[in-house]
Amino acid sequence: MYELLVVGGGPAGLSAALNARRRDKGVLLATKETISSKLRPAGRIENYPGLPGVSGPELAERFREHAAAVGVEIRQEEILSIQPGESGFFVIGKNEGYEAAAVILATGAPQKASIPGxxxxxxxxxxxxxxxxxxxxxxxxxxxxxxxxxxxxxxxxxxxxxxxxxxxxxxxxxxxxxxxxxxxxxxxxxxxxxxxxxxxxxxxxxxxxxxxxxxRAGLPPEQLCPGLAMADDAIQVDRRMATNIPG
CATH class of the missing domain: 3.50.50.60 (FAD/NAD(P)-binding domain)
Known part of the structure; x- marks a missing residue:
């Protein structure tokens, strides 16, 4: 069982995984595409602090290298469902199933239904x-x-x-x-x-x-985790950024 499973390979998910590793937690980061896949098409990024002019692929690779260097386990895995259990969560991926004591959702902006019908x-x-x-x-x-x-x-x-x-x-x-x-x-x-x-x-x-x-880029969070409280298409959290589901 992992101490923490992070769903999402963008900057937010990577930051969460890095900070958990700094606290010596066993972390798995699951991302459907490559790390920071939305960054990769960018030819030149001028507004990222400290790295003016960096390309999207270069920045994404730096993210990946940093996470791997501190011991974050990264898997290219689409997460289909998250089910609470007695001692944590059973996370169902397209390729495998995982167990984790805690889960962080960093799935980014939801992909809404965009086709009539x-x-x-x-x-x-x-x-x-x-x-x-x-x-x-x-x-x-x-x-x-x-x-x-x-x-x-x-x-x-x-x-x-x-x-x-x-x-x-x-x-x-x-x-x-x-x-x-x-x-x-x-x-x-x-x-x-x-x-x-x-x-x-x-x-x-x-x-x-x-x-x-x-x-598409990913499933809406409420489809991943049944019972997850939502507010205006966003995950509802308290001041500690915790959802209504413990863990």
Missing amino acids: EARLAGRGVSYCATCDGMFFRDKDVMVISQLPAGEEEAAFLAGICRKVYYLPEYKGEYRLPPGVELVSGKVLRLEGDEQLERVVTSESEYRVAGVFLE
């Missing part, structure tokens, strides 16, 4: 985890809409289950997609369906699919 059809054809829900769509047509290159792995996984996989990236790059995955383009306009998802409408075409998998 998404919130209404969530759980009815709209999913946020291919490995969790992919089997429900065996031999059916699906689409992966991704803001991150990690979506390419989701599409590859689904290609082994589904009849047809469309991949619509919302980022630029070289796409590594296996046979059976069709790369499509356009801006997603809306998701349609009555009781279940029936089609994805884009600026260029319409796709009749049974499922859509959305790959």
Whole structure:
């Protein structure tokens, strides 16, 4: 069991992990992408104190090196659920499960539902985890809409289950997609369906699919930890920055 598990690899999560290590705590930091992934696209940063002109990749690498040097264990892991237990928390990741006496959430700004029809059809054809829900769509047509290159792995996984996989990236790059995955383009306009998802409408075409998998920066905190008190889309904390869930 870890003494502390930090969810989030941005500056806030790294600061929490570093300070815990200074108090000789055993710390695991779990981050879905690389350390400080939102910094990496920045070519030049002029307003970070003490490091004028540093590039995003360089600053992110300095963060990683500092954390590793003091003994913070870093894992590239998407956290799917946090469940309170008798002696701490059981934290479910996409790859493994972890136990921790305490958890710090440093997940950054929440990614809100941004596609018309998404919130209404969530759980009815709209999913946020291919490995969790992919089997429900065996031999059916699906689409992966991704803001991150990690979506390419989701599409590859689904290609082994589904009849047809469309991949619509919302980022630029070289796409590594296996046979059976069709790369499509356009801006997603809306998701349609009555009781279940029936089609994805884009600026260029319409796709009749049974499922859509959305790959984004992270899940909202209230989905990670059921019962977590929220206020205006933010985690509700007291003056000690503690949530309503002990630990």
